[in-house]
Amino acid sequence: MSRISQRLESLKSAGKTALVPYITAGDPRPSATVSLMHLLVEKGADMIELGVPFSDPMADGPVIQKAVERALEHNVSMNDVFEMVREFREKDAETPIILMGYLNPVERMGFESFANAASSVGVDAVLTVDMPPQESMGYFDALKAHNLDRIFLISPTTPNSRLRAVNEKGSGFVYYVSLKGVTGSKELDVDDVAKQLQRMQGEVELPFGIGFGIRNGETAAAMSKQGSAVIVGSALVSLIEANHDKDLYEIELAIGEKMNEFRHAIDKADAE
């Protein structure tokens, strides 16, 4: 069983929901990332989603676009991201890491080289936004061969036929995009999410992580009642943006405070 599945199982048996924060690798500068990752864990992250910068992040809203631009000003490459994960693993062998990104930097490296390198530095899973299950071309097989979980996005508009394809190719958990839009979009509708999840859980056996549009403790708490994991991205990254030219200490203060808000709200909801 993968590190992600184990983590989700043990949280489930303890009646808890996973908190999964997202940051972009190299934002606001490469030297900050590993330190921020350890802070996220200290503040209650059960897994970390680490964004791999790509010049054309088609599915991301302005907050993450700017994060990517900040990282790319430092020319952060896939190998740099691997180096960050390797360094993180020196002090943390437990917290699962999910790489989230777009296909082109992976394809440029080669599927096998990418999967091999990711696995050897201690990455647990990969979410490739613009690689749907039907295109594959050996990519998902390469990930599987290196024991990397394959995380897929599903959305309110995903029909049952593709849910079954995700169920077959995916592993670890599925990432439910809780609203129509890019990352960091408008408020989400809790009742609508509940209704959609009911349909989807009939087709997909994997645990559900819920993301997009979770901004504060209140929405995080509401979503924790629906899924096994709550994923928060733009809410954190916007704090990096606001403090990007300040000392790491200031950035960590802001991120830590927001993480506390999410963690407490989720724990409270789990205890109810």
Add this chain to the structure above:
Amino acid sequence: MTTENSTIDFAQFPDAEGHFGPYGGIFAPETLMAALEQLNDEYESVKNDPKFLDELAADLKDYVGRPTPLYYAERWSHELGGAKIYLKREDLNHTGAHKVNNTIGQALLAKRLGKKRIIAETGAGQHGVASATVAARLGLECVVYMGADDVVRQAPNVARMRMLGATVVAVESGSRTLKDALNEAMRDWVTNVDDTFYIIGTVAGPHPYPAMVRDFQAVIGEEARAQCLEKEGKLPDALVACVGGGSNAIGLFHKFLADDSVKIYGVEPAGHGLETGQHAAPLCKGTPGVLHGNRTYLMQDENGQILGTHSISAGLDYPGVGPEHAWLKDIGRVNYVAIDDEEAMQGFRDLTRFEGIIPALESSHAIAYATKLAPTMSKDQVIIVNLSGRGDKDMNTVCQIEGIEF
């Protein structure tokens, strides 16, 4: 492989998932998949429907002004002293370029799908104008995304779009050109997918766009083929068209692909020169990768980041290219060549002075290549150059270069 083209059934490409060999496909976020499937289903259901095709043909005739002439550029041909050059006059279409052939078709689909809002990306502004035009005609809301740099250099088209009632959004992210406009339009579509139809202006993007836009543009080559047979009693010896995303080129080329005797040239923008890296010629100098929903040749660095591009013409300033072109390059059916900014400017001057036709800077790349090609051919040979658009929109750029007060 060029001798075996007659054995390939080009009409069978792409496959059902949008693949042209290893290129094309649907590399899109899940949030767009349902909209792409809906569009594909609708397009499949109408593309052979006589009622739809009649409606399209009537619009192309009475609203766009088709068929466009195939004009023998006699004085220019004599000056060059080689092959006879014919111009396919897409510049004479309503709105001034080939782009409207496609927007008319997609607007009919938008209407059938009951969409209330149209979005588009644009580089030179020709596709934006063509989209704003069909939106005005159908009474639909229209939002056009345009790179902030392009908003400046194609100001006349921005004014036209606004006059037609469209909202023009200047995109400040990334390199502030066409690729960023495309990203932004995709983001809008993901968010407003229920009521919005995205009219992509070129033969790129996720399936079914490359196939659908090609089909709507194929009228160019269909007419040119018949017109050439009528005027010359034979097929042309060569075709020349500029390639950015590649819609005017595919439009001209498609009906000739199986004709082995016809040599085909796609002209990419070499910008300041292929060796400088400041160009937009992925077929000449790029490598395969995935961008904007399809696998194709891209301008990218060793880490797979998309590179900034440069061309004097905003409409060609794009780091990717339609996947069918990528495939036609690999199988050797089309020769992809490049023309730099200065050569394109000379093409612009030549056509203006010899024929009294002011071409778009995009089309000027094709003109410039024809000036190289024609003298190498004999006087009884025939070249068709796609004059994809007129140059009115480029007055700012050209006057600056020529030192003419605008």
